[in-house]
Amino acid sequence: MIRLVTVSGPPSSGKTSVILKTIDCLKAKGFSAGVVKFDCMSSHDERLYEKAGIPAKTGLSGNLCPDHFYISNVDECLTWGVSSGLDFLIIESAGLCNRCSPHIKDILSVCVIDSLSGVNTPQKIGPMLKLADIVVITKGDIISQAEREIFIFRVKQANPKAMIVRLNGITGQGSHELTIMFETATKQSALTGKRLRFSMPAALCSYCLGEMKIGESYQRGNVKKMSWGK
Amino acid sequence: MKREFSTIPFNDVLVAHPYAKDFFLSMGMHNFDTSRTLQQFVDSLQDDQLEDLGLDRLQLLEQFEHFIGKMRELSIAPSKQVDSITIIGGHNKTGEKEQVRFTLKPGEVICVVGPTGAGKSRLLEDIECLAQRDTPTGRQIFVNNRIPDEDQRFSAEHKLVAQLSQNMNFVIDLTVGEFIAAHADSRMLPEPEEIANRVAKCANELAGEQFTMDTPVTQLSGGQSRALMIADTALLSPLPIVLIDEIENAGVDRKKALDLLVKEEKIVLMSTHDPLLALMGDKRVVIRNGGIADILMTSTAERANLKELEWIDSKMTELKNLIRAGGAIEFDMRSHFQFDSV
Numbered sequence: 001m002i003r004l005v006t007v008s009g010p011p012s013s014g015k016t017s018v019i020l021k022t023i024d025c026l027k028a029k030g031f032s033a034g035v036v037k038f039d040c041m042s043s044h045d046e047r048l049y050e051k052a053g054i055p056a057k058t059g060l061s062g063n064l065c066p067d068h069f070y071i072s073n074v075d076e077c078l079t080w081g082v083s084s085g086l087d088f089l090i091i092e093s094a095g096l097c098n099r100c101s102p103h104i105k106d107i108l109s110v111c112v113i114d115s116l117s118g119v120n121t122p123q124k125i126g127p128m129l130k131l132a133d134i135v136v137i138t139k140g141d142i143i144s145q146a147e148r149e150i151f152i153f154r155v156k157q158a159n160p161k162a163m164i165v166r167l168n169g170i171t172g173q174g175s176h177e178l179t180i181m182f183e184t185a186t187k188q189s190a191l192t193g194k195r196l197r198f199s200m201p202a203a204l205c206s207y208c209l210g211e212m213k214i215g216e217s218y219q220r221g222n223v224k225k226m227s228w229g230k
Numbered sequence: 231m232k233r234e235f236s237t238i239p240f241n242d243v244l245v246a247h248p249y250a251k252d253f254f255l256s257m258g259m260h261n262f263d264t265s266r267t268l269q270q271f272v273d274s275l276q277d278d279q280l281e282d283l284g285l286d287r288l289q290l291l292e293q294f295e296h297f298i299g300k301m302r303e304l305s306i307a308p309s310k311q312v313d314s315i316t317i318i319g320g321h322n323k324t325g326e327k328e329q330v331r332f333t334l335k336p337g338e339v340i341c342v343v344g345p346t347g348a349g350k351s352r353l354l355e356d357i358e359c360l361a362q363r364d365t366p367t368g369r370q371i372f373v374n375n376r377i378p379d380e381d382q383r384f385s386a387e388h389k390l391v392a393q394l395s396q397n398m399n400f401v402i403d404l405t406v407g408e409f410i411a412a413h414a415d416s417r418m419l420p421e422p423e424e425i426a427n428r429v430a431k432c433a434n435e436l437a438g439e440q441f442t443m444d445t446p447v448t449q450l451s452g453g454q455s456r457a458l459m460i461a462d463t464a465l466l467s468p469l470p471i472v473l474i475d476e477i478e479n480a481g482v483d484r485k486k487a488l489d490l491l492v493k494e495e496k497i498v499l500m501s502t503h504d505p506l507l508a509l510m511g512d513k514r515v516v517i518r519n520g521g522i523a524d525i526l527m528t529s530t531a532e533r534a535n536l537k538e539l540e541w542i543d544s545k546m547t548e549l550k551n552l553i554r555a556g557g558a559i560e561f562d563m564r565s566h567f568q569f570d571s572v
């Protein structure tokens with residue numbers, strides 16, 4: 001049995017920093033934790049985790065959407081966590097695809113967004129933000145108080161149900177609060193049969209599959225055209 | 231969850247809950263026929279439209295009910311809920327007990343002083359997170375003489391502390407007027423334009439150089455930015471506690487800035503070594519080796535000295551302005567700082 005938390009968020013939003021600081025707090029409370037990072041082409045995160053003495057694995061999805069790849073592998077991640085004897089397994093996923101969300105029903109789901117990304121960002125991020133249980137806002141240290149308040153309000157509009165937490169990924173301020181929420185994650189032994197919170201759209205157009213030529217006759221599969229009016 | 235709002239025509243929802251219109255904007259939806267109910271609207275959506283919204287039908291309806299609930303809660307939130315903050319001592323870095331219990335009230339200015347690494351920022355953080363004997367210092371913070379609710383401690387929307395610090399910038403792509411109005415909107419205040427004018431006027435009184443409502447906030451100078459942040463925090467932020475991390479040399483009128491925060495009944499905590507600011511405060515909390523070693527009240531003698539310090543400060547400002555204007559300082563400093571001329 002292991003407590004599972006999924007952490008997603010746009011690239012460079014501060015996911016690794018948030019996870020590192022939170023695991024520091026978890027360790028101080030006597031818990032052990034490991035991380036699996038899902039990304040597309042490459043990731044340095046595994047090294048960052050190992051440097052901090054945290055067991056870590058990386059899954060690279062290559063041409064596939066990392067979220068699709070992640071959900072096909074998540075059960076094995078859990079098995080790895082359980083067999084490593086960890087109290088917590090944290091899955092970091094890169095959230096490169098705004099239409100997918102890795103959140104699973106009954107599994108504590110965290111979305112990390114960065115307050116430098118602009119006040120309209122909360123409206124633009126899809127189910128990854130809208131269906132998260134906890135939204136962590138990072139990089140609030142470099143913007144003004146008013147911007148922080150506006151940003152929190154916009155996040156609340158986009159996900160009125162979530163608990164919103166501010167966390168400084170550099171100093172760790174706020175990680176104490178997040179740790180207490182992590183401790184509420186339910187214990188799991190297997191994920192088979194669990195459901196995603198939102199279906200992952202099929203991303204397969206001919207370009208996903210390696211097509212390089214431009215033009216209608218090369219476009220197969222899931223093709224969507226802009227509307228140009230009359 | 232009960233579907234209160236999704237089954238009545240949207241126009242009727244708007245009468246009681248005008249903020250409901252923002253739901254569609256926040257979802258990136260436009261052209262919604264407001265004579266229909268949300269249920270009817272949701273039923274008419276195609277699957278690919280839902281895919282774009284990132285929610286299925288049931289989730290969309292639930293989201294709407296939560297949205298109305300949250301916004302209603304915000305629009306009726308009382309603005310001032312803090313009458314006192316009490317700090318109950320924990321221990322210092324070597325584990326010795328901190329023998330203090332002291333209370334801060336609205337309108338008070340408290341300076342936090344001590345050597346580098348002593349634990350000044352730690353004290354401010356303890357207050358920020360409303361520590362409950364669970365931070366490295368073991369301190370406990372009471373709000374209104376009680377242990378605060380969990381919710382008040384953890385969720386960003388219920389925090390009590392506004393922070394102003396030297397390394398903050400504006401990153402938002404709006405003019406001064408739009409920016410303040412957006413902040414007023416986020417608090418659901420009526421007449422945001424009128425509020426924007428009031429805040430900008432106040433900020434201009436604090437800043438050395440004037441700016442207009444059409445200036446993009448990212449183009450404000452350091453001093454102007456600081457002035458706008460202070461005026462906005464004083465007049466528009468609902469948070470009752472303001473933490474200031476060094477405002478010296480920031481190109482703002484520091485005395486006016488503090489007076490403004492005091493007038494707006496903020497509890498102001500300031501980490502500073504500037505004698506002028508320190509004496510403007512009511513109390514000084516002295517930190518040593520991670521613990522609160524002493525609490526000094528600003529004495530009458532110190533208050534009397536404040537006048538001289540302000541005079542010296544104004545004399546230094548004259549020199550700074552001279553340097554800024556490309557001048558030279560060749561005249562006699564002894565007579566420039568001649569106290570008899572006060």
Ligand SMILES: Nc1nc2c(ncn2[C@@H]2O[C@H](COP(=O)(O)OP(=O)(O)OP(=O)(O)O)[C@@H](O)[C@H]2O)c(=O)[nH]1
Nearest residue numbers: 011012013014015016017138139140167168169170
């Ligand atoms: N100023 C500031 N910088 C932060 C904060 N949180 C993270 N950063 C910085 O932001 C950068 C990106 O942080 P990461 O934690 O690597 O972000 P990530 O989301 O894990 O990135 P990917 O895994 O590559 O998508 C790093 O340089 C961090 O030091 C914060 O709260 N404040």
Ligand SMILES: Nc1ncnc2c1ncn2[C@@H]1O[C@H](COP(=O)(O)OP(=O)(O)OP(=O)(O)O)[C@@H](O)[C@H]1O
Nearest residue numbers: 321322323345346347348349350351352366367520
């Ligand atoms: N009572 C305490 N027990 C244990 N650790 C403490 C205590 N007080 C402070 N510390 C730790 O000491 C370190 C330095 O404290 P802090 O950053 O607050 O110093 P500071 O006074 O703000 O320094 P500076 O003037 O350089 O900003 C921090 O890691 C802080 O958590």
Ligand SMILES: [Mg+2]
Nearest residue numbers: 015016045092
């Ligand atoms: Mg990362």
Ligand SMILES: [Mg+2]
Nearest residue numbers: 350351352501
């Ligand atoms: Mg400090």
Ligand SMILES: [Zn+2]
Nearest residue numbers: 065067097100
């Ligand atoms: Zn995807």
Ligand SMILES: [Zn+2]
Nearest residue numbers: 203205207208
């Ligand atoms: Zn594609």
